Amino acid sequence: MTLLAESPPEVGQYPSLPSAHTITLTVNGTPVQLQLAPWTSLLDALREYLHLTGTKKGCDHGQCGACTVLVNGKRINSCLTLAIMQDGNQITTIEGLAQKDVLGQEGLHPLQKAFIEHDAFQCGYCTPGQICSAVGMLNEGHAKTADDIRELMSGNICRCGAYTNIVDAIQSVISSQPDTL
Ligand code: FES
Numbered sequence: 001m002t003l004l005a006e007s008p009p010e011v012g013q014y015p016s017l018p019s020a021h022t023i024t025l026t027v028n029g030t031p032v033q034l035q036l037a038p039w040t041s042l043l044d045a046l047r048e049y050l051h052l053t054g055t056k057k058g059c060d061h062g063q064c065g066a067c068t069v070l071v072n073g074k075r076i077n078s079c080l081t082l083a084i085m086q087d088g089n090q091i092t093t094i095e096g097l098a099q100k101d102v103l104g105q106e107g108l109h110p111l112q113k114a115f116i117e118h119d120a121f122q123c124g125y126c127t128p129g130q131i132c133s134a135v136g137m138l139n140e141g142h143a144k145t146a147d148d149i150r151e152l153m154s155g156n157i158c159r160c161g162a163y164t165n166i167v168d169a170i171q172s173v174i175s176s177q178p179d180t181l
């Protein structure tokens with residue numbers, strides 16, 4: 001079978017590209033308004049427009065988990081969703097996980113502390129995605145054992161192979177501080 005290409009449009013016939021859309025996201029507790037081309041991924045909106053570079057771009061194809069953030073408390077690969085699809089939603093990135101105590105002092109999230117205490121990273125590139133994914137997993141409430149953690153975190157790839165310590169870090173939080181999440 002022969003496939004024939006359509007003849008190209010003549011000069012002046014090309015459709016114009018859609019204009020920028022204005023959206024509002026609440027990012028780490030702060031409402032922000034952005035004017036974005038409709039094809040801008042949430043990952044690019046965070047990194048390129050809001051300069052929140054903690055969220056990493058690994059594959060940009062939904063295969064590595066480096067870009068994981070939380071949308072309304074649920075983990076999501078931010079490279080696989082358009083920013084305009086998240087209009088009105090609450091986004092939490094690694095920068096927003098630290099919590100204020102009763103005195104207003106900011107402290108690391110228990111999972112951030114556990115990753116440090118358990119030496120759960122080497123180069124650290126995957127770490128923000130691992131931690132955001134772990135927060136989302138604990139919100140889901142299905143992780144009880146080390147095997148559960150391995151299975152439910154399998155979308156987050158670590159090229160340094162820090163998996164053993166990542167599982168230890170997450171397990172330590174599940175067993176010691178379930179109420180702080
Ligand atoms: S950068 Fe999004 S999954 Fe790899």
Ligand code: FES
Pocket residue numbers: 120121122123124125126127157158159160161162
């Ligand atoms: S710590 Fe290097 S990729 Fe995971």
